Amino acid sequence: MNAHILAKCQRFIESLAHMRKLKMRVIRADEKSITVVLPVQEQLINHAFDTYMHGGVLTTLVDTASSLSTIPALKEYELCPTLDLRIDHMSTPVLSQPLYAYAECYRVTRNVLFTRATVYQENPEKPVAYAISTFMRPGEGNTDPAFKAVIDGDNVEEVN
Amino acid sequence: MDTLQSLVSEAHKTGDYQPVIDLIPYARVIGVKCERFGEEMIFRLPRNPENIGNPTIPAIHGGVIASFMELTAAFELTLQLEQPALAKIIDFSVDYMRAGLDRDTFAMCKIERQGRRVGNCSITAWQDRKSHPIASARGHFLLDTLSSFR
Numbered sequence: 001m002n003a004h005i006l007a008k009c010q011r012f013i014e015s016l017a018h019m020r021k022l023k024m025r026v027i028r029a030d031e032k033s034i035t036v037v038l039p040v041q042e043q044l045i046n047h048a049f050d051t052y053m054h055g056g057v058l059t060t061l062v063d064t065a066s067s068l069s070t071i072p073a074l075k076e077y078e079l080c081p082t083l084d085l086r087i088d089h090m091s092t093p094v095l096s097q098p099l100y101a102y103a104e105c106y107r108v109t110r111n112v113l114f115t116r117a118t119v120y121q122e123n124p125e126k127p128v129a130y131a132i133s134t135f136m137r138p139g140e141g142n143t144d145p146a147f148k149a150v151i152d153g154d155n156v157e158e159v160n
Numbered sequence: 161m162d163t164l165q166s167l168v169s170e171a172h173k174t175g176d177y178q179p180v181i182d183l184i185p186y187a188r189v190i191g192v193k194c195e196r197f198g199e200e201m202i203f204r205l206p207r208n209p210e211n212i213g214n215p216t217i218p219a220i221h222g223g224v225i226a227s228f229m230e231l232t233a234a235f236e237l238t239l240q241l242e243q244p245a246l247a248k249i250i251d252f253s254v255d256y257m258r259a260g261l262d263r264d265t266f267a268m269c270k271i272e273r274q275g276r277r278v279g280n281c282s283i284t285a286w287q288d289r290k291s292h293p294i295a296s297a298r299g300h301f302l303l304d305t306l307s308s309f310r
Contacts, residue, residue, distance in 0.1 A: 015215060016213050016214075017209055017210050017211070017212045018212060018224055021189070022189075043185060046183060046184070055185075055186055055187065056184065056186040056227030056228070056230050057185075057186040059226045059227045059230055060223030060226070060227050061223070062223070063226060064221075067222070084253065084254060084255045084256065085226060085254050085256075086252070089249050143216075146216075147215060147216045
């Protein structure tokens with residue numbers, strides 16, 4: 001666990017409107033990987049059809065977790081757009097448990113970042129989905145400086 | 161509670177697909193809409209400040225675009241089936257071509273192959289023009305999930 005990286009990831013997730021809407025949080029972060037949680041919430045449940053109802057939201061969770069895993073992988077914050085994302089669904093998540101996404105960025109090159117992610121519920125050994133993804137690096141100095149400052153925590157007042 | 165089957169046949173009759181779309185909570189959260197033009201269905205994701213994932217451009221969250229495309233495919237399959245069932249996702253792969261700007265986004269799904277159990281789809285998403293896609297995706301869906309919706 002690395003408090004500095006965790007704080008950076010937390011600032012990133014809090015600065016995005018859609019992440020706030022879904023109440024996503026980073027619960028673990030270190031130099032290699034991050035874990036995000038999507039809590040159980042009323043807006044994602046349809047009580048009439050008690051079955052596959054996470055439809056789509058798992059994809060958003062995976063994209064977010066993969067994108068977050070690029071933060072510890074880079075020295076300076078760069079806002080990296082997704083190039084592609086592939087998800088394999090192993091089993092149907094249950095509605096009564098939060099969804100966790102563990103992601104790591106396993107290879108960094110000058111232009112591209114490669115990530116992999118695992119989505120699970122109660123048991124990390126029994127994933128509900130696997131994903132691999134690539135991200136494009138804008139390059140140092142090509143990320144909006146104001147946004148970079150927010151993520152790096154240089155400008156704490158703006159975050160609150 | 162209406163069965164899925166009656167919801168789908170009612171939607172085909174009236175051309176109002178919202179009751180079917182609203183079955184999936186996340187489709188409601190991001191605001192998916194659907195319009196039918198003859199036999200073609202075009203799905204629409206209206207501009208929504210809550211869908212932003214890159215505040216600097218600003219651009220729609222990549223996950224929202226992928227989810228919108230995934231839902232487009234799931235609905236297209238559900239609505240085309242003789243015995244409607246909510247299609248269940250097996251795998252999904254999306255390529256991003258351009259940033260999805262803070263405006264309306266559209267998507268269409270082409271069913272490449274529909275077997276008894278599995279449907280293979282390709283999906284295109286665009287904003288200003290269809291020949292200028294922001295993303296393309298493909299996915300497989302399991303179709304024999306009717307029993308769980310009875």
